[in-house]
Amino acid sequence: MAESGKDKIIAGVLIAVIIVAAGVFAYYNLPKNENKENGVPILTVSYGNETYTYTLSQLEKIDDFSGKGSYKTSHGFIREAKGYTGVRMTELMDEIGAACNHGIEVIADDGYSVNYTCDEINGNVTVYDFSGNETGNGGVTMILAYSEDGDYNFDDGPLRIAYVNGQGTITSSKLWVKHVVEIKVI
Template identity: 30%
Template sequence: MQRKRISLVVITIMMLSLLAVAIQPLAVCAGDALAIEVVSGSDSVKLTKAALLKMKTVTGNAGLIRSTGTLRGPYDYKAVTVSDLLAEVGGLGQGQGIQITASDGYTMTFSNSQVNGNVLTYDEAGKVLRIGDVSMALIFESEILGEDTLPRLAYIKEGANPITDGHWWVKSVAKIEVVDDVEDWVIPLEGLEKAEFDRATFESIATCPDTPHPTIEWETTDKQGNKEVYEGVALWVMVSMMDGGDSPQGHYRFNDDLARKGYKVEVVSVDGYSVELESMLIMRNKNIILAYKKNGEFLKESDGPLMLAGDDLPSRKFMVKQIAKIRLVDLP
């Protein structure tokens, strides 16, 4: 009996030792989780929280406004400005922007102007204040924001509590990369409601991993038989911004009842060329998309910023390029 007890004690000690060894690497992983990579061409640097703490840090509060108009925050923060992070790899030059990649693969591209703080700010009632007068920063400490969202991008201003659009607040940033600058654009929507969406909003919809309407790929061939892969968002998603289906509790809610009554979606190019699609054809149809990428690259100026694409278009004549406006016509 005594031998059995000794054996059990030995086995228990061995198991505890193995458990301690297994747990030790987890602590290292937890520390590494906050490391971010900053890249510019062949130059790159990985910055841990310890490295960020050695840089010039700023503290304060900032908030965000969702596309539904709901305000969130203010959130406390300790942060490093993105300009200081980019200085580690040579800074940001003219004609350059940045691409942010989150740990879950979500990406967003910021123009040179946006990196330099030229974005809309709002007051506590959600009304537009001005453009600019804020700095892009990376929050790495906060008592309110969950640790699982850090490091997190935001726009800040020392001594103030700026409020900016929520789609800028990229969570769990893993990589900041200097890329060629991108041109910002805005496409107006006219239907039961008037709205608009810009490049950042569209990219946010297209790349968010938690969205109920993820990026859609459409594969086709050109006249020479070469494979082409277009990426984008279903047309119905953007139609939902102007068809009266949205509610204070959510957005991108398509109005099925209105679609069944019948109307047409007019897609207009910058040169005035337009096509019309029946509401029942586009209703929750994943095979008619607004494409923004072709073969992994943003559309060229001759095609973009957006292009109508997909298997369910009546013909290739409906592949409108350089989309400038989308309207609902012949409404019931």
């Protein structure tokens, strides 16, 4: 009788392990870019009286610019450089007919927003060395990133502002808005 009870417990544990393993397998094999597959709008851009919505696929067709970028936090920490792919902000503005004599307001999904000047849109921002010391201005490109190190489902996405170039230059974290959902030309 005791053997029968042990067998039932072992069978129950085995079933639980199989169910958990199947769930983990299914999770890791989900599509990496669900918004792209579904054609779900992930960005709203407004300029004057016009409003435009974009899916991930539409943003990829506008521009596919890649580079490396890093930022210095307000506490002085330097984040490791990562590879980003996205739409150059100047290209997105051209797409809607907005000359770069305008600024933009970038809004995150929690309502947080940052205003950018034309100079900042063109990459004329303060850059830092690995010790966090200012080294000058410019040499980077502002992008609306939709991929981080090749991953569409990165923690700060699906869209974020990034400043990139070939070297992974460091800029201020204040410029790197994450979870972007809206851009207003101002």
